[in-house]
Amino acid sequence: MSDMTVKDFAVKVGRDVPRLLEQMKEAGLQHASETDAVSEEDKRTLLNFLKKSHGGDGDESDSGKSRITLTRKTRSRIKTGERGKTIEVQVRKKKTYVKRSEEEDKPKAPEPKHSGPRQLVGDMAEAEAESKARDAREAEEKAAAEKAKAAEEAARKEAEQAAQVEAQKTPDVPVPELQIDDTPASEDMPPAPPKEGRTDRRTAPPKKSAAKKKGRRDDEEDRGDREERKRGAGGKKAKRAERRGGRRGGGASGGNGKHGFQKPTQPIVREVSIPESISVADLADKMSIKANEVIKAMFNMGAAVTINQTIDQDTAAIVVEEMGHKVKLVKDDALETEMLEGISYEGDEITRSPVVTVMGHVDHGKTSLLDYIRKAKVATGEAGGITQHIGAYHVEDEHGGVTFLDTPGHAAFTAMRARGAQATDVVILVVAADDGVMPQTVEAIEHSKAAGVPMVVAVNKTDKEGADFDRIRNELSQHGVISEEWGGDTQFVHVSAKTGDGIEELLEAIQLVSEVLELKAVPEAPGKGVVVESRLDKGRGPVATVLVQNGTLKKGDIVLAGLHYGRVRALTNELAQQVDEVGPAMPVEIQGLDGTPDAGDDFMVVADEKKAREVANFRQGKYREVRLARQQKAKLENMFSQMGQDEVAKVNIVLKADVQGSLEAIKGALEELSTSEVEVAVVSSGVGGITGTDANLALASEAIVVGFNVRADAAAREIIEREGLDLRYYSVIYQLIDEVKQAMSGMLAPEWKEEIVGVAEVRDVFRAPKIGAIAGCMVVEGSVHRNKKIRVLRDDVVIYEGELESLRRYKDDVQEVRSGVECGIGVKNYNDVQVGDKIEVFDQVKVERSL
Numbered sequence: 135m136s137d138m139t140v141k142d143f144a145v146k147v148g149r150d151v152p153r154l155l156e157q158m159k160e161a162g163l164q165h166a167s168e169t170d171a172v173s174e175e176d177k178r179t180l181l182n183f184l185k186k187s188h189g190g191d192g193d194e195s196d197s198g199k200s201r202i203t204l205t206r207k208t209r210s211r212i213k214t215g216e217r218g219k220t221i222e223v224q225v226r227k228k229k230t231y232v233k234r235s236e237e238e239d240k241p242k243a244p245e246p247k248h249s250g251p252r253q254l255v256g257d258m259a260e261a262e263a264e265s266k267a268r269d270a271r272e273a274e275e276k277a278a279a280e281k282a283k284a285a286e287e288a289a290r291k292e293a294e295q296a297a298q299v300e301a302q303k304t305p306d307v308p309v310p311e312l313q314i315d316d317t318p319a320s321e322d323m324p325p326a327p328p329k330e331g332r333t334d335r336r337t338a339p340p341k342k343s344a345a346k347k348k349g350r351r352d353d354e355e356d357r358g359d360r361e362e363r364k365r366g367a368g369g370k371k372a373k374r375a376e377r378r379g380g381r382r383g384g385g386a387s388g389g390n391g392k393h394g395f396q397k398p399t400q401p402i403v404r405e406v407s408i409p410e411s412i413s414v415a416d417l418a419d420k421m422s423i424k425a426n427e428v429i430k431a432m433f434n435m436g437a438a439v440t441i442n443q444t445i446d447q448d449t450a451a452i453v454v455e456e457m458g459h460k461v462k463l464v465k466d467d468a469l470e471t472e473m474l475e476g477i478s479y480e481g482d483e484i485t486r487s488p489v490v491t492v493m494g495h496v497d498h499g500k501t502s503l504l505d506y507i508r509k510a511k512v513a514t515g516e517a518g519g520i521t522q523h524i525g526a527y528h529v530e531d532e533h534g535g536v537t538f539l540d541t542p543g544h545a546a547f548t549a550m551r552a553r554g555a556q557a558t559d560v561v562i563l564v565v566a567a568d569d570g571v572m573p574q575t576v577e578a579i580e581h582s583k584a585a586g587v588p589m590v591v592a593v594n595k596t597d598k599e600g601a602d603f604d605r606i607r608n609e610l611s612q613h614g615v616i617s618e619e620w621g622g623d624t625q626f627v628h629v630s631a632k633t634g635d636g637i638e639e640l641l642e643a644i645q646l647v648s649e650v651l652e653l654k655a656v657p658e659a660p661g662k663g664v665v666v667e668s669r670l671d672k673g674r675g676p677v678a679t680v681l682v683q684n685g686t687l688k689k690g691d692i693v694l695a696g697l698h699y700g701r702v703r704a705l706t707n708e709l710a711q712q713v714d715e716v717g718p719a720m721p722v723e724i725q726g727l728d729g730t731p732d733a734g735d736d737f738m739v740v741a742d743e744k745k746a747r748e749v750a751n752f753r754q755g756k757y758r759e760v761r762l763a764r765q766q767k768a769k770l771e772n773m774f775s776q777m778g779q780d781e782v783a784k785v786n787i788v789l790k791a792d793v794q795g796s797l798e799a800i801k802g803a804l805e806e807l808s809t810s811e812v813e814v815a816v817v818s819s820g821v822g823g824i825t826g827t828d829a830n831l832a833l834a835s836e837a838i839v840v841g842f843n844v845r846a847d848a849a850a851r852e853i854i855e856r857e858g859l860d861l862r863y864y865s866v867i868y869q870l871i872d873e874v875k876q877a878m879s880g881m882l883a884p885e886w887k888e889e890i891v892g893v894a895e896v897r898d899v900f901r902a903p904k905i906g907a908i909a910g911c912m913v914v915e916g917s918v919h920r921n922k923k924i925r926v927l928r929d930d931v932v933i934y935e936g937e938l939e940s941l942r943r944y945k946d947d948v949q950e951v952r953s954g955v956e957c958g959i960g961v962k963n964y965n966d967v968q969v970g971d972k973i974e975v976f977d978q979v980k981v982e983r984s985l
């Protein structure tokens with residue numbers, strides 16, 4: 135067919151003849167001279183040989199080079215969340231190009247479906263494949279040019295074909311890691327081999343697509359269904375993986391790029407409810423942050439706090455706002471009110487025993503009377519039983535039961551009442567028949583009257599000679615205690631704590647009074663009452679004697695008592711017996727509280743221990759403010775503002791004077807001030823200094839303490855200061871009466887309140903002959919002003935009050951020096967300034983009264 139000789143062929147392919155002959159020889163051809171004819175068959179043999187010897191496909195059966203595989207790896211880093219966690223993502227893309235000719239050579243090979251590969255690869259990948267294909271083509275062209283023209287032609291042909299079929303890429307090799315997904319989210323997924331169940335159309339072998347194209351629709355529909363089911367399963371698996379926070383991706387379900395958690399992109403703003411006081415730990419808890427963060431924030435705001443520290447509502451609100459949350463202020467006692475309202479005391483009422491306190495003058499026989507009754511009524515029934523002193527005891531006889539508070543005297547009574555407790559139903563006023571009415575008898579009368587508690591008079595020591603009962607009746611009537619025989623409403627009983635005479639009658643008289651009082655209780659209700667006393671026992675911890683006033687207190691109950699709470703571990707009665715429950719008007723000792731409540735604190739059984747703790751904490755934080763607020767009411771200045779709130783405003787006064795004469799005069803003058811709107815009541819008066827008992831009475835009856843030429847003793851001062859009572863000293867009766875009068879008419883002179891604007895500490899003293907002493911100071915608080923009044927304090931006691939003469943910074947006169955700055959201060963007429971003194975600068979602010 136061909137007339138071509140070796141020479142012609144050499145010219146055509148651009149080779150010299152000897153080299154060509156050599157290669158032909160190597161290819162197994164017989165040609166030996168340049169004139170030998172070269173057939174088409176010979177050319178093909180040579181070409182195959184050359185291809186083989188250059189790594190090409192010498193044989194159709196060797197399919198190694200019949201396809202081009204392109205692999206591309208891309209790495210990227212994704213940052214997640216605020217914490218900057220980085221995930222490295224590697225995407226491997228792989229494409230295989232197959233020669234069309236090879237495909238065509240396959241007798242019934244299905245024509246690759248155009249859309250199949252398109253589904254497999256994204257457009258970007260295709261573009262890249264094109265460029266790769268071009269590279270390959272060029273490489274092959276170069277190789278062919280070097281070797282043989284024929285090879286070059288063939289290679290070009292191949293490359294062209296490859297370029298033509300670039301859209302017909304048929305990756306018949308399953309693509310393992312490759313999941314080229316057009317959706318950017320897929321790149322979030324770390325490389326992972328897709329599970330069969332996750333295979334979707336993108337990863338499905340193309341043969342299936344091809345088969346579909348070939349019309350094997352029935353089969354394919356079945357298969358499609360199966361695949362669909364698989365996809366479903368894969369989706370579910372993926373969802374499960376997502377829920378688990380799994381890191382495995384792939385498949386359609388992986389395309390959403392979600393991890394197992396969702397980091398909030400914006401800070402969560404919470405509504406934080408803040409009670410009047412809250413601990414740092416609880417506040418952090420409410421904001422769902424660590425306590426440390428609250429402490430840090432507060433430190434930055436200039437307040438160093440600890441985790442257990444209780445902060446007030448205003449501070450907490452600032453902290454909450456600072457941390458980007460919303461503030462919801464909760465009323466102080468919302469929690470307490472809610473808790474207390476949740477307790478029901480409804481049920482069948484029974485008549486309960488009265489609770490009695492014994493009062494009287496020293497040595498009139500209070501203790502003897504209590505002891506006699508206890509021994510006679512309590513211990514006798516218990517052969518060999520050990521009675522223990524628990525601050526209260528209960529007796530039962532044919533007249534009914536009586537509970538005695540075993541702390542005689544009005545001091546204890548008032549101290550308890552000062553805490554807001556009204557534990558006593560009846561007072562026994564003991565008056566020794568041989569001694570008559572004495573100052574403390576009068577005080578006891580005042581105290582029980584102030585408490586509004588009915589009295590039974592026990593005229594004691596009747597066994598003694600020389601008793602004058604009429605004298606006692608007469609003296610008592612002068613204090614408003616009038617016996618029934620004289621037309622009054624107070625029972626007088628003649629008793630002897632020594633012989634026991636009249637004790638039965640006394641108990642009977644108590645029952646009579648209590649019948650009038652109609653004392654009721656609901657035994658089924660949860661227990662509540664008052665703390666009589668408490669102490670810290672070495673072995674048993676905090677022990678409190680409580681008086682159950684209503685309901686029943688049971689072992690195991692959760693109890694809130696004053697500022698403390700706890701679960702009742704044991705109940706012990708006055709006979710040292712362990713009991714399981716205690717009913718109304720019964721005293722009992724309880725164990726299990728977390729601290730010792732005060733006498734007079736209320737106690738109640740609550741349902742929820744956590745709430746009990748919260749309320750106890752709240753009460754602890756709130757204790758002082760509540761107390762002060764309560765006492766504000768008793769201030770003389772506030773009297774007028776309270777008028778009109780009640781129908782008749784009442785001014786209570788505890789009056790102490792130096793002599794009886796002034797006392798009577800002042801008392802009379804004060805009581806005469808009463809009008810239809812305001813009642814002035816001297817709840818207690820006496821000669822002598824102001825004692826702790828006076829202060830307690832004033833606290834209990836919200837009274838003003840007035841000292842006329844007398845001063846308060848240490849105990850009284852402590853209570854007055856602690857409780858914020860209003861204490862006033864006078865030395866002129868007119869002035870005293872006038873002030874009360876003005877207060878009543880709302881005309882009390884405007885109050886001048888002092889405001890300390892700055893404090894400077896004397897660090898050095900300079901003396902100049904003309905000027906006098908100059909104090910070299912450091913302003914440690916606020917600022918010092920040239921024109922304001924000052925006080926000099928030495929050891930916190932005021933030693934001088936006056937004005938500044940000069941205020942200097944170096945040599946300059948200045949009007950004001952601020953905190954942290956040094957200055958020189960000259961004080962008028964005051965040369966005795968010493969290092970360590972404090973110069974307090976104050977302003978007087980007028981507090982106007984509004985009518």
Ligand SMILES: Nc1nc2c(ncn2[C@@H]2O[C@H](COP(=O)(O)OP(=O)(O)OP(=O)(O)O)[C@@H](O)[C@H]2O)c(=O)[nH]1
Pocket residue numbers: 494495496497498499500501502503542594595596597598629630631632633
């Ligand atoms: N003769 C006689 N003596 C009595 C009677 N009651 C008490 N006494 C005596 O009076 C003294 C004082 O009695 P107390 O019971 O201690 O009196 P008190 O009121 O409790 O005294 P203080 O605790 O100091 O306030 C004691 O010596 C008793 O023995 C009584 O009815 N008759």
